[in-house]
Amino acid sequence: MTEQGTARxxxxxxxxxxxxxxxxxxxxxxxxRLLEREGLEVIFPQGQTCCGQPAYNSGYHAEARAVARQQLxxxxxxxxxxVPSGSCASMLKHxxxxxxxxxxxxxxxxxxxxxxxxxxxxxxxVLDLRLDDLGPPQKVALHTNCHARREMGVAxxxxxxxxxxxxVERVPFERQTECCGFGGTxxxxxxxxxxxxxxxxxxxISAAAPDLLVGGDCGCLMNIGGALERGGSPIRVQHxxxxxxxxxxx
Amino acid sequence: xxxxxxxILARLRAAAPGATVAARDLAVIExxxxxxxxxxxxxxxxxxxxxxxxHETGAAAWPALLAELCVAKGVARLCLAPGTPVGKAAAxxxxxxxIEVVAYDRDVEAWKEELFFAVDAGLTSTVAGxxxxxxxxxxxxxxxxRLLSLAPPIHFAVLAxxxxxxxxxxxxxxxxxxxxxxxxxxxxxxxxxxADIEQTLVYGVHGPKQLVVLLTD
Amino acid sequence: xxxxxxxxxxxxxxxxDDPQIRANFRRAMDGLMHKRAAVFPDxxxxxxxxxxxxxxxxxxxxxLPDLLERLEANCVRNGMQVHWAETVAQANAIxxxxxxxxxxxxxxxxxxxxxxxxxxxxxxxxxxxxxxxSDLGEYIVQLAGETPSHIIMPAIxxxxxxxxxxxxxKLDGVEFTADAExxxxxxxxxxRRKFYDADVxxxxxxxxxxxxxxxxxxxxxxxxxxxxxxPNVHIAVTGIEKVIETLEEVTPLLSLLPRSAxxxxxxxxxxxxxxxxxxxxxxxxxxxxxxxxxxxxxxSYADPETRTTLQCIRCGACMNHCPVYARIGGHAYGTVYPxxxxxxxxxxxxGCDQAGALPGASTLCGxxxxxxxxRIPIPKMLVRMRREAVNRDPASAFxxxxxxxxxxxxxxxxxxxxxxxxxxxYSLVTRTATAxxxxxxxxxxxxxxxxxxxxxxxxxxxHQRLAARERQS
Numbered sequence: 051m052t053e054q055g056t057a058r059x060x061x062x063x064x065x066x067x068x069x070x071x072x073x074x075x076x077x078x079x080x081x082x083r084l085l086e087r088e089g090l091e092v093i094f095p096q097g098q099t100c101c102g103q104p105a106y107n108s109g110y111h112a113e114a115r116a117v118a119r120q121q122l123x124x125x126x127x128x129x130x131x132x133v134p135s136g137s138c139a140s141m142l143k144h145x146x147x148x149x150x151x152x153x154x155x156x157x158x159x160x161x162x163x164x165x166x167x168x169x170x171x172x173x174x175x176v177l178d179l180r181l182d183d184l185g186p187p188q189k190v191a192l193h194t195n196c197h198a199r200r201e202m203g204v205a206x207x208x209x210x211x212x213x214x215x216x217x218v219e220r221v222p223f224e225r226q227t228e229c230c231g232f233g234g235t236x237x238x239x240x241x242x243x244x245x246x247x248x249x250x251x252x253x254x255i256s257a258a259a260p261d262l263l264v265g266g267d268c269g270c271l272m273n274i275g276g277a278l279e280r281g282g283s284p285i286r287v288q289h290x291x292x293x294x295x296x297x298x299x300x
Numbered sequence: 301x302x303x304x305x306x307x308i309l310a311r312l313r314a315a316a317p318g319a320t321v322a323a324r325d326l327a328v329i330e331x332x333x334x335x336x337x338x339x340x341x342x343x344x345x346x347x348x349x350x351x352x353x354x355h356e357t358g359a360a361a362w363p364a365l366l367a368e369l370c371v372a373k374g375v376a377r378l379c380l381a382p383g384t385p386v387g388k389a390a391a392x393x394x395x396x397x398x399i400e401v402v403a404y405d406r407d408v409e410a411w412k413e414e415l416f417f418a419v420d421a422g423l424t425s426t427v428a429g430x431x432x433x434x435x436x437x438x439x440x441x442x443x444x445x446r447l448l449s450l451a452p453p454i455h456f457a458v459l460a461x462x463x464x465x466x467x468x469x470x471x472x473x474x475x476x477x478x479x480x481x482x483x484x485x486x487x488x489x490x491x492x493x494x495a496d497i498e499q500t501l502v503y504g505v506h507g508p509k510q511l512v513v514l515l516t517d
Numbered sequence: 518x519x520x521x522x523x524x525x526x527x528x529x530x531x532x533x534d535d536p537q538i539r540a541n542f543r544r545a546m547d548g549l550m551h552k553r554a555a556v557f558p559d560x561x562x563x564x565x566x567x568x569x570x571x572x573x574x575x576x577x578x579x580x581l582p583d584l585l586e587r588l589e590a591n592c593v594r595n596g597m598q599v600h601w602a603e604t605v606a607q608a609n610a611i612x613x614x615x616x617x618x619x620x621x622x623x624x625x626x627x628x629x630x631x632x633x634x635x636x637x638x639x640x641x642x643x644x645x646x647x648x649x650x651s652d653l654g655e656y657i658v659q660l661a662g663e664t665p666s667h668i669i670m671p672a673i674x675x676x677x678x679x680x681x682x683x684x685x686x687k688l689d690g691v692e693f694t695a696d697a698e699x700x701x702x703x704x705x706x707x708x709r710r711k712f713y714d715a716d717v718x719x720x721x722x723x724x725x726x727x728x729x730x731x732x733x734x735x736x737x738x739x740x741x742x743x744x745x746x747x748p749n750v751h752i753a754v755t756g757i758e759k760v761i762e763t764l765e766e767v768t769p770l771l772s773l774l775p776r777s778a779x780x781x782x783x784x785x786x787x788x789x790x791x792x793x794x795x796x797x798x799x800x801x802x803x804x805x806x807x808x809x810x811x812x813x814x815x816x817s818y819a820d821p822e823t824r825t826t827l828q829c830i831r832c833g834a835c836m837n838h839c840p841v842y843a844r845i846g847g848h849a850y851g852t853v854y855p856x857x858x859x860x861x862x863x864x865x866x867x868g869c870d871q872a873g874a875l876p877g878a879s880t881l882c883g884x885x886x887x888x889x890x891x892r893i894p895i896p897k898m899l900v901r902m903r904r905e906a907v908n909r910d911p912a913s914a915f916x917x918x919x920x921x922x923x924x925x926x927x928x929x930x931x932x933x934x935x936x937x938x939x940x941x942x943y944s945l946v947t948r949t950a951t952a953x954x955x956x957x958x959x960x961x962x963x964x965x966x967x968x969x970x971x972x973x974x975x976x977x978x979x980h981q982r983l984a985a986r987e988r989q990s
Contacts, residue, residue: 071979073974075975094987097940099940107881107900109900110927113931200882228840233879236879236880237965241964243845244880280968317579320576321572321575321576326569327565408800450746467768477764479591480595481789485791486786492737492786494653494738497657497672499548499670500677500697505740507742
């Protein structure tokens with residue numbers, strides 16, 4: 051984990067994640083905008099694809115490694131790698147060293163892992179982002195991805211960012227720390243359990259009556275957002291990068 | 301089956317032993333420290349929180365209090381250990397109050413039916429109290445057998461305030477058992493209870509229904 | 518046997534469809550989580566205690582063969598008899614033999630998950646010996662002819678009314694009452710006579726102390742003490758992993774176990790047994806036997822990663838905090854040990870064919886690992902189990918690794934890897950996908966779409982958007 055007062059870099063890489071690539075590219079573009087506005091140069095190596103987590107979590111480690119190997123060489127040097135997803139960030143940071151144990155790329159994987167940041171972690175602890183909130187008053191519920199919370203330890207960072215938006219009220223909801231039921235392939239392999247979990251999550255969020263559900267992980271947002279929409283809820287979902295940009299861009 | 305023993309140990313030894321942590325630092329437990337007054341108050345509070353009846357009394361006054369409590373609770377027959385200081389102190393006062401004193405001075409086989417079904421209460425001494433968890437350290441002896449604090453539906457226990465330690469660790473260290481413990485060592489922290497029926501807390505299951513602590517100066 | 522996997526899914530669906538299971542477990546798990554949080558108010562103390570608990574367990578495991586020998590020597594010195602069993606069949610035979618040698622007709626049991634592993638009651642009953650559970654939750658479950666659904670609260674799936682009806686149905690001369698106190702009193706009176714009459718008492722072991730030759734048992738009801746004090750013979754069964762070295766080391770574990778399990782500072786009774794009745798003593802069993810069971814633990818031990826599973830002190834905190842367990846309950850897993858610990862332990866005890874599907878019933882949310890008092894890396898182990906389940910590897914700790922591998926799924930992941938390891942291919946596939954706003958609702962998307970609107974692809978991928986942005990600048 052980073053510490054307050056880590057030196058501000060001039061340049062960072064963006065690891066966009068496959069879900070953002072396909073379904074939420076705005077979140078990726080808004081991440082770049084936020085970072086560039088802070089004076090950073092943002093590099094997006096076009097050869098990147100996916101961190102490999104889906105295969106890794108399914109036990110197909112050789113396949114995960116093949117994909118992970120492809121990512122390793124794309125971020126040369128010492129610049130930080132920013133990831134707008136807690137679960138993908140954790141894959142790169144905490145699981146790549148395991149994945150490459152006993153492999154020739156282990157040193158390279160470790161070197162990469164050491165400079166991976168989840169987005170909100172970077173915005174708060176390295177950039178200490180100041181936010182001038184130009185948006186209308188809004189009630190926002192925050193959902194934190196389980197890996198973001200328990201592996202990356204960044205739940206507090208997203209909360210801090212939202213609290214820095216003067217016209218945003220963060221509303222709590224029941225069983226806030228419980229998993230939303232996405233779990234990647236779990237949503238497909240154990241669809242009935244996943245449905246029960248997301249159903250409860252939707253009930254809890256709806257009871258708090260926010261205008262918007264915000265989160266740092268698109269898997270969760272797709273899961274909860276899809277269920278909210280299916281149930282006819284007026285509550286929208288948005289990636290935190292997009293919320294921050296939308297409310298602070300003049 | 302020594303063949304099984306040999307196989308199991310051989311399999312375990314065939315594996316790499318694994319790293320050990322250098323020192324087992326018990327500091328986090330040793331850090332639990334209270335003043336004598338706080339210890340006493342904490343013990344009483346924790347015991348009462350789980351339905352233990354606690355009476356604070358004088359070192360000489362407790363037998364009379366015990367007799368009163370027995371009368372109030374309808375205890376007609378109380379079992380005690382006649383050879384212990386606690387047993388010796390209580391017996392005459394109880395008898396004077398009209399309570400039948402049953403001595404646990406024979407092997408259980410000689411009177412098991414009576415002990416299980418015709419004794420209303422048992423009286424024991426205690427070795428120590430533990431403030432951290434609200435517990436009594438009770439160590440059965442040949443004079444004060446195991447079933448005395450278990451079979452009768454009411455267990456009266458006498459605890460001296462000065463014997464209350466901070467933690468189980470501290471109390472065990474004081475006892476300095478080394479590598480040989482008595483046959484049975486007990487921590488008792490309340491009357492028996494269960495929450496197995498839909499999480500409803502019920503006191504008085506298989507062990508004593510009531511635990512009454514006489515906390516003496 | 519794709520059957521085991523299919524049956525697992527069926528049991529899950531059954532549980533999800535049962536409103537009472539859903540309600541009982543939700544309420545119970547919420548209660549247990551709150552109680553645990555309340556009894557660990559100091560986050561720093563908790564983490565230090567967990568470090569200590571993990572160290573005690575790891576160190577003991579690192580020296581397991583030596584500690585087992587020391588335990589045996591000191592137990593024997595204390596007058597106990599020690600038996601070793603590689604398999605549950607051997608363990609059952611040992612217990613049966615002891616009971617028969619004493620002409621025993623009935624065994625009264627304290628709570629023991631190892632005895633569930635052994636299916637001991639069934640074995641004894643098949644040989645004409647009554648095996649009666651005395652822990653109230655186990656007693657209820659036994660009356661109902663079921664198995665426990667939680668390792669600490671076996672009857673958690675039943676509500677009071679069901680228990681009341683069960684008592685009336687199965688017990689002679691019992692009037693209907695839905696009052697928990699009265700039901701408990703019925704059980705107390707009935708079982709009191711059973712404790713009194715039993716020839717043999719059988720218990721589990723929470724911790725076995727090598728340096729003193731001591732068995733440590735924790736409980737709230739008093740049935741454990743009665744089981745181990747009243748009958749002439751006490752048999753204690755345990756897995757070989759429960760040994761720790763010193764008396765002092767048991768204190769952090771005694772601090773962690775009740776607090777993690779039920780949110781109690783301590784259980785009503787902590788019972789340290791160091792031998793049978795000594796000369797001069799007036800009660801206690803004449804014989805104490807300790808049965809040490811392997812049943813796959815030596816295989817877990819062989820691999821340093823799977824060995825961490827053996828650190829478990831059977832508190833149940835992992836299942837109390839698991840969002841999946843809270844919704845499907847214990848019986849859905851179909852194994853002696855349910856929940857997160859069950860998902861990593863069962864494939865090790867039963868193999869990948871029988872239990873290899875279990876680790877998939879998890880989102881890897883990590884709630885379990887966060888509360889494990891001895892820091893078992895459960896999520897990491899779940900991923901490890903998944904890897905074992907779908908990759909045949911002769912060097913694997915598992916004799917039937919790869920038993921869950923399916924050609925179809927393996928082919929999908931190979932194709933997925935090919936696409937994602939080849940930027941050109943990936944670009945082609947993603948651009949094609951984004952050309953269609955909506956993906957066809959087939960296969961996996963069908964299950965998704967039953968409760969959610971299907972995901973919509975963006976017009977342009979992030980790769981395309983950023984490339985265009987780059988060109989403009």
